[in-house]
Amino acid sequence: MITIQGKGVSTGVAAGPLYFYQRAKGTFTRRQVEDREAEFARFKEAQTKAIEQLGELAEKARAEAGDEAAMLFETHQMMCEDLDYEEAIEGFIKEQGLNAEAAVTDAGAIQAEAFAAMDDEYFKARAADVKDISTRIVGILMGVVQGGIDSEVPVILASDDLAPSETVQLDKSKILGFVTSGGSGSSHTAILARTMGIPAIIGVGEQLKPEYQGREVIVDGGTGSVVLDADEETRARLMKKRAEILKRQELLNQLKGQPNVSKDGQEIRVYCNIGNPEDVHAVLENDGGGIGLFRSEFLYLNCDDYPTEDYQFEAYKRVLSDMGGKEVVIRTLDIGADKMIGYFNLPQEENPALGNRALRICLNRPEIFKTQLRALYRASAYGRLSIMFPMVTSVWEVREAKKMCELVKKELTAEGIPFSDEVDLGIMIETPAAAVISDRLAKEVDFFSIGTNDLTQYTLACDRQNNDLGRFFNAHHPAVLRLIKMACDNAHKEGIWCGICGELGADLELTELFLSIGLDELSVSPRSVLPLRQKVRETQVRVVREKLLGDLLSDKNEL
Amino acid sequence: MTTFNYTITDPVGIHARPAGLLVKEIKSFAGSAVTITKGEKSVNALKLMALMQMGIKQGDTVTVSVDGGDEAAVAAALENFFKANL
Numbered sequence: 001m002i003t004i005q006g007k008g009v010s011t012g013v014a015a016g017p018l019y020f021y022q023r024a025k026g027t028f029t030r031r032q033v034e035d036r037e038a039e040f041a042r043f044k045e046a047q048t049k050a051i052e053q054l055g056e057l058a059e060k061a062r063a064e065a066g067d068e069a070a071m072l073f074e075t076h077q078m079m080c081e082d083l084d085y086e087e088a089i090e091g092f093i094k095e096q097g098l099n100a101e102a103a104v105t106d107a108g109a110i111q112a113e114a115f116a117a118m119d120d121e122y123f124k125a126r127a128a129d130v131k132d133i134s135t136r137i138v139g140i141l142m143g144v145v146q147g148g149i150d151s152e153v154p155v156i157l158a159s160d161d162l163a164p165s166e167t168v169q170l171d172k173s174k175i176l177g178f179v180t181s182g183g184s185g186s187s188h189t190a191i192l193a194r195t196m197g198i199p200a201i202i203g204v205g206e207q208l209k210p211e212y213q214g215r216e217v218i219v220d221g222g223t224g225s226v227v228l229d230a231d232e233e234t235r236a237r238l239m240k241k242r243a244e245i246l247k248r249q250e251l252l253n254q255l256k257g258q259p260n261v262s263k264d265g266q267e268i269r270v271y272c273n274i275g276n277p278e279d280v281h282a283v284l285e286n287d288g289g290g291i292g293l294f295r296s297e298f299l300y301l302n303c304d305d306y307p308t309e310d311y312q313f314e315a316y317k318r319v320l321s322d323m324g325g326k327e328v329v330i331r332t333l334d335i336g337a338d339k340m341i342g343y344f345n346l347p348q349e350e351n352p353a354l355g356n357r358a359l360r361i362c363l364n365r366p367e368i369f370k371t372q373l374r375a376l377y378r379a380s381a382y383g384r385l386s387i388m389f390p391m392v393t394s395v396w397e398v399r400e401a402k403k404m405c406e407l408v409k410k411e412l413t414a415e416g417i418p419f420s421d422e423v424d425l426g427i428m429i430e431t432p433a434a435a436v437i438s439d440r441l442a443k444e445v446d447f448f449s450i451g452t453n454d455l456t457q458y459t460l461a462c463d464r465q466n467n468d469l470g471r472f473f474n475a476h477h478p479a480v481l482r483l484i485k486m487a488c489d490n491a492h493k494e495g496i497w498c499g500i501c502g503e504l505g506a507d508l509e510l511t512e513l514f515l516s517i518g519l520d521e522l523s524v525s526p527r528s529v530l531p532l533r534q535k536v537r538e539t540q541v542r543v544v545r546e547k548l549l550g551d552l553l554s555d556k557n558e559l
Numbered sequence: 560m561t562t563f564n565y566t567i568t569d570p571v572g573i574h575a576r577p578a579g580l581l582v583k584e585i586k587s588f589a590g591s592a593v594t595i596t597k598g599e600k601s602v603n604a605l606k607l608m609a610l611m612q613m614g615i616k617q618g619d620t621v622t623v624s625v626d627g628g629d630e631a632a633v634a635a636a637l638e639n640f641f642k643a644n645l
Contacts (some may be wrong), residue, residue, distance in 0.1 A: 075579040382570045417620045
């Protein structure tokens with residue numbers, strides 16, 4: 001058994017023989033032609049053929065993956081006819097006497113370089129599109145037949161990376177999953193795999209050896225592992241996982257697009273918690289209504305020094321654009337306690353959980369805070385951003401944070417940098433202090449989001465990392481639940497919304513209680529969205545409300 | 560020559576999809592040349608790749624000039640196109 005590790009970019013488990021994509025490898029010779037007019041006519045003929053093929057691909061893509069996918073090929077059609085591109089080809093053939101294959105390749109390279117030199121990630125990636133159309137035209141000139149998969153049975157398709165046209169030409173009924181040695185999470189292979197709902201693993205590098213052709217493999221897009229010749233135990237484990245995923249898929253299909261409304265009509269927003277920009281795929285895949293908690297720590301953890309404003313801006317912008325106008329709540333830096341970063345040079349503390357962490361670091365080191373807020377406000381022009389401050393205990397902290405936001409906005413205005421005027425500001429309710437003075441905090445902000453992990457730890461004076469304290473750490477403790485209700489009631493008195501972004505939000509045993517309390521939003525891991533939706537849709541709030549709230553306030557509870 | 564200014568609101572700017580649609584749109588107006596100017600750079604709007612390579616982003620203001628043909632009608636149609644797609 002051999003296990004190869006890559007990066008999973010489309011979830012699912014599949015088993016089958018590994019098959020290397022057979023790319024027509026013919027190379028052309030660069031040469032001078034005698035009859036330049038005839039050579040140019042040969043190019044025009046290939047160009048027409050390419051446009052025809054792309055038209056067919058567009059229709060195929062439309063049928064399989066919708067209008068957006070078809071648009072890619074329609075754009076490629078237009079690129080084939082691009083005036084500058086064609087002019088360059090004409091010049092190479094008619095003035096320099098180059099053969100059409102070389103002329104097309106050179107003209108494509110010029111355009112691809114121009115795109116690759118642009119500073120925007122989106123436009124940079126268009127270089128691949130230009131290369132793709134050039135390869136197509138050259139292929140037609142050389143009489144290459146459009147490739148497929150020459151196999152009787154469905155396969156796990158292996159390759160370096162697939163071009164967009166290659167992915168669409170594939171016979172989908174023959175593919176169980178993808179493994180590529182190169183590629184990125186936003187490559188066409190990854191996008192196609194997610195659209196098809198089959199696993200894809202990229203970036204396995206040289207571990208993917210041609211001699212593996214035909215060997216049995218199991219791929220797991222969730223963990224990014226590719227197992228060759230799995231032993232009995234591994235096979236059984238992965239096949240079980242596969243069955244579970246298929247069951248989930250069925251649930252997803254039934255619940256996707258449905259509202260999170262109880263049987264008696266009470267609605268609750270179900271958002272997602274994410275830790276880095278790639279997680280947005282999972283949010284959309286699971287039909288999350290927005291992002292209720294985007295932990296910004298990854299930006300700091302991924303760097304050897306303080307991340308720059310531009311670096312942060314690109315990451316926030318990407319998430320906001322990818323979410324296409326749905327609300328995204330980004331939490332400002334929350335390090336300290338169990339998350340330490342070397343270059344912050346924070347001294348060791350006796351009681352890190354009670355120490356210099358989160359908003360406290362930001363208020364103590366305003367230059368770090370300001371850089372992050374500038375990046376956030378700049379990104380706000382690309383979607384619907386809300387900013388959330390963690391670890392609040394007092395009103396003055398919130399006022400100081402808001403003052404910093406005002407300063408940043410003033411600076412950006414003076415510099416003529418666009419930002420949205422509609423950025424909501426909110427706080428985490430994760431200390432007992434914040435819950436107890438939530439009536440006053442509610443006057444300062446636009447929303448509350450309750451961090452139940454820390455709220456439980458601080459309320460019960462109980463370290464959740466300590467294994468000996470398991471039975472003392474009880475997130476269902478009435479003290480915690482009463483604080484949640486208190487914060488929610490106080491939020492509503494001031495007309496602001498209140499949600500939960502801690503793990504408790506996904507706890508299906510508490511969904512009825514949360515609906516009874518009247519929480520407006522639950523933010524959970526993407527895979528918890530649909531089970532939670534199902535639970536909400538089964539609940540009759542009116543029937544359970546009085547009893548649950550009564551129990552919460554009475555002494556009936558055994559605790 | 561008839562011109563109008565437009566400030567891009569699309570988050571990705573003039574990317575492949577609207578650029579492609581724009582080329583299609585312009586081809587339907589016989590006899591009119593359309594130029595898009597941002598700062599000191601100008602491009603014939605029929606040149607798809609050159610247009611994309613201008614790197615026009617959200618918040619950028621571009622000047623669209625129509626030369627020849629029924630200028631007023633073409634400019635009006637293009638203004639509607641920009642509002643709907645960019």
